[in-house]
Amino acid sequence: MGSKFHAFMYPIFGFGHMIPYLHLANKLAEKGHKVTFLVPTKAQKQLQPLNRFPSSILFETLTLPHVDGLPDGAETTSDLPDSSKELLSNAMDLLRDQIEAKVRALKPDLIFFDFVDSIPEMAKKLGVKCVSYQIVSAACIAMFLAPGAELGFPPPGYPSSKVALRGHDANLYSHFTSTRQILFDRVTKALMNCDIVAIRTCAEIEGKLCDFIERQCQRKVLLTGPMLPELQDRSSKQLEDRWNHWLNGFEPGSVVFCAFGTHCFLEKDQFQELCLGMELTGLPFLLAVMPPRGSSTIQEALPEGFEERVKGRGVVSREWVEQPLILSHPSVGCFVNHCGFGSMWESLLSDCRIVFVPLLADQVLTTRLLTEELEVSVKIQREDSGWFSKESLRDAVKSVMDKDSEIGKLVKRNHKKLKETLVSPGLLCGYADKFVEALENEVNNTNSS
Incomplete structure (x- = not known):
């Protein structure tokens, strides 16, 4: 067994990043390691219930x-419009002196980070290993490292011309227009200067893309697997009686379940088109979404x-539903979703x-x-507008549901x-175990050299 270590975690202050980092922190703590988690003040309350090892995972608030331009009281990406998210990264850059003081005082062995690209320089100065832990797909990271791939023209060595932005899909990147290059530059700099690259994925899905990232970064890429705690205890929960009873009224494999997560708010006309598309399928359906904007x-x-x-x-x-339990009901035959990381795995x-x-x-x-x-x-x-019509939703569902x-x-x-392949015994949890073991060996080798 490798050395027990102390890790700092410093993800971008967005819950879509902090929560996956906390899942990883729980895994490290489960293996006997200590974690200091750097968070903004208000976020600690929301993250604390997910901390399974409060004696080993300690929150340090910042x-x-x-x-200029950052609203008073704004601490996370959810407090900001898309166009202002770069301001949050700029503010986090200015925390360097505070973090450096904490590193000097607490002497961690590792620092996990994603967007704050000054961390590698600071870590090297202080003799600490840094891990660029990316919680988005390897496909997304590979595109950052492949100039031209985001335009649909992958460079030599890029493993797939299919996994690139083009056509109407490229338009979905429009909300990144002003800050996209800055975002790319931050992530790329972090990947090229860190000691260890880690990605929340598995080789069975993104192996070729991970190999490309290794070649581009010229360093080993470690994979954590999905790192979703709910994958571990699916069998111990039961579906609510209300949904179980309703789903029992339909033929096996006939129901369409559609969900876009709790952070997706559609415009009213998009919401109505979604409802009408589900109606046009002629199939029984359960649509779990937030009310549209306004x-x-x-x-x-509703239409x-x-x-x-x-x-x-x-x-x-609009009620929160247990997606895995809905999907495991015999009557549910189709899952329409936004391909968010959790929904992708549940699919x-x-x-x-x-x-x-995809949104x-x-x-x-x-x-x-x-x-x-x-x-x-x-x-x-998609239509020219970038959204989809009720007919295109109907056609997509029927293309997989028609016998x-x-x-x-x-x-x-x-x-x-x-x-x-994915459910073969030990595969997914094995990724997390091997990842922690690799970190232990890294720390052990550092301490013994």
Whole structure:
């Protein structure tokens, strides 16, 4: 067994990053290691319930300094519009003196980080190893390291012309237009100057892309696997009686379940098009989404006459539902989702046909990987506006649900084969164990040299 170590964690202050970092911290603590987690003050309350080892994982709160344009009290990406997120990174850059003082005082062995690209220089000066831990897909990281790939023109050595932004999908990157290059530069600098690159993925899905990243960074890439705690205890939970009873009323494999996560807020016209598309499938469906922007309830935003037309076969709910338990119900046959990291894994580990509606850049690239490279899913066809029509949603769902569909047969066959690999005993949890072991060896080698 390797040396027990002390790790600092300093992710960008967004819950989509801090929560995966905390999942990793729990794994390190489970193996007997100590973690100091750097967080903004208000975020600690929300993260604390996810801390499974409070005696080993200690939160150190930081107060962001003033940066022109950053609203008073803003601490995380959820406090800011997309166009202002670079301001948060700028404020985090200014925390360097505070963090350096904490490193000198607490003497960690490792520092995990993602966007604050000054960490490698500081860590080297203080004799600490730094780990660039990226929680987005390897497809997204590979694109950062491959100039031109984001334009659909991958360079020599890039493993797939299919996993690149192009056409209407490239338009989804428009919210990054002003800060995209700065974001790329930050991540690229972090990857090229760190001691260890780590990515939350597995070789069975993104092996070729991980190999490309190794070549570009000229250092070993360590993989943690999905690092989702809910994958460990699926069998111990039961679906709510309400949903179980409703789903029991339909034929096996006939229900379409659609969910976009709790942080996705559609415009009202997009929300209505989504509802109408589900109606057009003619299939029973459960749509679990947040109310659209400008609406306080789901009901007030529904298309006129919609509830009456789908009564008995369609439900639209804003209630939080246990996705894995819904997906494991025998009546559910199709999962429509945004290809967020958790939903992507739940898709792959289910027996459902998969339809992806990516909403952000990393989701676009992961969708391309799973749809065009691995051929385990289909994706929605977008309109010139960048959104999709009710007809395109209907067509995508029917393409995987119709028994005589050739694409449906193909993705079902490929999905089944990939799932059998992923659920093989010890595979996914083995990634996390091997990752921790590699870190132990790294620290042990450093201490003995």
